[in-house]
Amino acid sequence: MGVRGLTGFINKNNIFSQYELSNGTVIVDGYNFLYSLYFDEEIDVKHGGEYSDFYKIFNDFISVLDTCKVKPIFIFDGGHVDERKFPTIKERFEKNLKRSLRIGQGADDDRCILPLFCSHTMIKLFNDLNVCAVWCDFESDPEIAKIANEYRCPVLSADSDFYIMDLPNGFINTSDFQWKTATRRGIKCKIYYRSEFCRRMDILKECVPLVAAFAGNDFNECQMRIGNAITFLKGKTSADTAVNQALKRVNRDVKDRMKREIMSSLSTYDIPETSSTLAYLKNPNAEMPESALYSNFPPWFIALYRKGGVNKDSVDVVLYQQRFLNHYVEDETDSCADNASLSLRKWQYGILAKESSIKEYFREADKLTHKMVTPNKTSVEGLCVPNLEDMQKLSLEEREDWFFNFLETKKGEYENMPAEFHLPIAAFKFWLKHCKPEREYAFALLSSWIVAVNGRKERGAEGMATYKNPYFNLRASHAFSQWQSILKHTIYLNQLLMSPIFECDVTVLYSGRMIFSHLEKGKKEIKAYLQENVPAFSESAKALYDVLKNLIE
Incomplete structure (x- = not known):
């Protein structure tokens, strides 16, 4: 910290x-x-x-x-x-x-x-x-x-x-x-x-962690700032001597507590004798020492986790049954943007959690609060949600079916669509269904997406050469925060299913300044630009436009 x-x-x-x-x-x-x-x-x-x-x-x-x-x-x-x-x-x-x-x-x-x-x-x-x-x-x-x-x-x-x-x-x-x-x-x-x-400071090596311990604790009448802590430690012959002398300046009734806090602070600077991270760096395939991570997650999950292929929040969910949600630039008079993806997180917890509910920390008005969330363990059809241990036993097709089930959409709708667009469009449809954004917001999002896929974000539509001072609208920001939350938890669900759906490129799925610039310019101008320029777009951008043109009419 x-x-x-x-x-x-x-x-x-x-x-x-x-x-x-x-x-x-x-x-x-x-x-x-x-x-x-x-x-x-x-x-x-x-x-x-x-x-x-x-x-x-x-x-x-x-x-x-x-x-x-x-x-x-x-x-x-x-x-x-x-x-x-x-x-x-x-x-x-x-x-x-x-x-x-x-x-x-x-x-x-x-x-x-x-x-x-x-x-x-x-x-x-x-x-x-x-x-x-x-x-x-x-x-x-x-x-x-x-x-x-x-x-x-x-x-x-x-x-x-x-x-x-x-x-x-x-x-x-x-x-x-x-x-x-x-x-x-x-x-x-x-x-x-x-x-x-x-x-330079005339401090023993073993006393250096005490600088942090003393400066980070409230010693009542001997509270120390960095400079005071360093001055106090000068010339001390041992860490024990320094701790004992510091505790003499503390009221007797808090001395034991203060000593425990100091020792606890010191332990945070200990360098471990062994390291599973170091062992992984040397040999990713080597057998690792027993730990909370290795005893609670299957090997396929840990292999992805080490490379950032699954979200680290999963560890807190499994081991501590809790999770902090995200911050957004959103409207405090409305519910937290992460409420839009609640059902997606319930499916995540259904895969991750044993039986217990998960404590989620999130925004309510302008305050931090929490609630208990019950995992979804069965589908609408009554099928049991697979857990992490089961995942490798499922075929690719079965995992794809679970993905589209979780997103409340039909697999057949994506058969004639480039694979790279399956995940974000499923998330987009989920956003339309559950958040019912203003049509102008949806158009601005989709049109900016097409331009970004084409690789022309810097130029954008005519007359939009710069986004240095873009338009801002708090209600639109709240809606786009809901979209990002849904997309994020769609990606996490896909990861927990061992990624049966093609991984999407997030760098082209959201450009905030361009989206708001499109929103300011208005649907008529941006639509005209797309209709005129799409024939010269890249193949990927043209394919995306063909997929989305009905949605942006």
Whole structure:
């Protein structure tokens, strides 16, 4: 979660060295880097995301690393096994919920919510470029440190926890990584070594985690900021001595609790002796040690999970029977956009859960709330929903049947349609049926989709050469948030069914600024543009137009 104030302290005191990264490996803190890259590039959030733009930026980043002969290994968090962090996760969710609602009301506060399909876009790029990426069982920070030490290379992240961890080969803060000005010689950056911090601050190596422990705890009359914690630890002969002296400053009635909290905080910086993530990197086919993940999921699921091929929320659903839903730029006077995909999640839980209900955390008005959701275990026809263990026993055709059953549509409707459009059109029809969006919203979505598939997003319709200051409508944003939620959970269902339906390209399915620009221009103008230009479109775009023309009339 990071140590508040530590990055500023490190920068203020220049506790780093100039460095040029080349001809080596770097371990990248996956989700942390994903957030940093999207927000640092100031890619649109308000209109629901720009996944094609994000793909291009990410591709540029990977190209730079390749030019400098740097091999990135992206490591991602898995489920939330650490119950100690649950209050922090909940608090952060509540804060971001309020900020996302303020964006819809005109606030310039869009560095808080990552658009829904950013991780899908990133996974597509990994697959396209064969980039190494692995999902951990649970918390990734200790695994990242273990892997970096094994590969004898630095870590790249904006998480200040890595200033605390024992990384002999250094830590590079994302903000100090000048990849855009790289040359063939390498990428200039600043690298931090904990040993230098200890030397400069006169602190024992074993006392460094106490900086985070003391700064992160409320010691009543001896509450410490980063600078105070470092001053207090100077010259201490051992960690035990430092802890005992700190506890003398605490009221007796809370001393035991404070000691437990300190020790708990220290344990978060321990680097494990063994790592299933590291073992997977070395040999994906090797037998793995027993763990909560391996004892609760079948091998086919874990193989996909490690590569991002199934959603990590599944771990929380199975092990903890809970799930946090998503943030959207939506209308707080209406129900949460994720309500639109509730029945799809019930089918997911029917596949994942044993018997218990799942606690979902979501928005109600402008507050965080939760409810218990009962899994769907039988179909309308009375058939039992297959579980994860059963899935490999089903034929491709049977899994396809389950998919179309879940989406409340008929398989025969898709026989003459290109396979790449089956999943998104099934999701689109589900959106029309359950959300009944304004016809103008549906037209704007479909027309932008056709233009994006054609590969002409930058130009778009005539007179729409730029989307820098696009039109915005909160009711439309709410409807498009419902669409993204439905599409997301359609993709997740397909994954749990071992992907019987062709995987869709999310980078062409949603371009927020273009959709709102089409909405502003109006159906008549965009329709005329399509009718005039479709003959010159790509074969894929023409095929999609033929499929959708009845829907956009």
